[in-house]
Amino acid sequence: KAGVTQTPRYLIKTRGQQVTLSCSPISGHRSVSWYQQTPGQGLQFLFEYFSETQRNKGNFPGRFSGRQFSNSRSEMNVSTLELGDSALYLCASSLGGGSMEGYTFGSGTRLTVV
Amino acid sequence: AQSVTQLDSQVPVFEEAPVELRCNYSSSVSVYLFWYVQYPNQGLQLLLKYLSGSTLVKGINGFEAEFNKSQTSFHLRKPSVHISDTAEYFCAVSDNYKLSFGAGTTVTVRA
Numbered sequence: 668k669a670g671v672t673q674t675p676r677y678l679i680k681t682r683g684q685q686v687t688l689s690c691s692p693i694s695g696h697r698s699v700s701w702y703q704q705t706p707g708q709g710l711q712f713l714f715e716y717f718s719e720t721q722r723n724k725g726n727f728p729g730r731f732s733g734r735q736f737s738n739s740r741s742e743m744n745v746s747t748l749e750l751g752d753s754a755l756y757l758c759a760s761s762l763g764g765g766s767m768e769g770y771t772f773g774s775g776t777r778l779t780v781v
Numbered sequence: 782a783q784s785v786t787q788l789d790s791q792v793p794v795f796e797e798a799p800v801e802l803r804c805n806y807s808s809s810v811s812v813y814l815f816w817y818v819q820y821p822n823q824g825l826q827l828l829l830k831y832l833s834g835s836t837l838v839k840g841i842n843g844f845e846a847e848f849n850k851s852q853t854s855f856h857l858r859k860p861s862v863h864i865s866d867t868a869e870y871f872c873a874v875s876d877n878y879k880l881s882f883g884a885g886t887t888v889t890v891r892a
Contacts, residue, residue, distance in 0.1 A: 671824075700879065710871065710882040723878045757824055759880075767813055767832050770880060772824035 669694065671760050671773035679779045685746040688776045692739050692760030699741040700770060701733060704755040713756075716741055717763065745778075753780045783808040783874045785855075787883035794862055795891050802857040802886045804872035813875040814855045816846055819885075820868045828870075831855060842866070862890050 672691040680686050692699050701713040712725040716735035733743040739760075745752055755777050759770035788803040806812055813832050817825040829840025836848040846857045855872060867890045872883040 698878070702880075709884050710880075712879040712881070715878040717878070725879070759825075767875075769815060769827045769830050771827070772817075774822075774824045 671758055671771050673756075673758050673773035673776050675776060676774065677777045677779075679781060680748050681781055682748055682750060684748050685744060686748060686778060687742055687744045688756055688758075688778070690741045690743075690758030690760075690773060692741070692758075693771055696760035696762055696771075697739050698761045698763055699735055699739065700759045700761075701741070701743050702757045702759065703727075704757060704775070705753075710757075713743065748780045750780050752778065754778060782881070783812065783876045784881055785814075785872045785874050785883040787872050787886050789886050790884065791887045791889070793889045793891060796864055797861050799858065799860050800862050800866075800888060802870050802872075802888070804855045804857065804883060806853050806855060806872075806874050808853075808874065808876075814846075814848065815873045815875065815880065816840065816844070816855075816857050817871045817873060817882075818868045819871065825871065828857070862888070864890050864892065866890050 674689045698717045700715040704710050714724045714733050719735045730746045735741045755775045757775045759772045761768045761770045785806045794800045815830045816828040828844050829838045831838050831848045839845045844859050869885045869887050871885050873880040
């Protein structure tokens, strides 16, 4: 079956702009999580959604937001982009998002802010 | 909060030699531990996970890990590596609908 699909794969934006990233989970998976990966900070948790409800949120400014639709697809939005937002953004899905499950990751969206 | 520490940032190893990647965790409650691998320009792939039961966990591609509660460790091992094992490896702990990752260990396999 199809894996986790993230679009677009690459994105270049200018400081001050906003960006929306998309994630389609594995069919049947209802939990979607987002992570930011940078060389300096490593992998950091952004937020997790299950059945359109945010259940946990990482320590990121309010410029980072997300949502989940009824078909479990998720989007994350970053407003007023800063140079430091340049990163690989990874989406992961799981059946229920519980601690006992592994998460399946997408290939990521590489965002470059110039 | 639960956290993991990967003790080696880089591990060079020759092809067909064994490799061990070290991971320590901190938690006062039951833990669910994972090892992921990331190849260049790709996402993360699950190698194996420990939930409970046997402390020796076998994963994909010949990897295995041993959970040691007294030493709060979850080290990853492979008896004989291949060039294709060159990648970055992440140890992670799961809690409250999120994964907390270590800083990663870059494994470089040389012929």
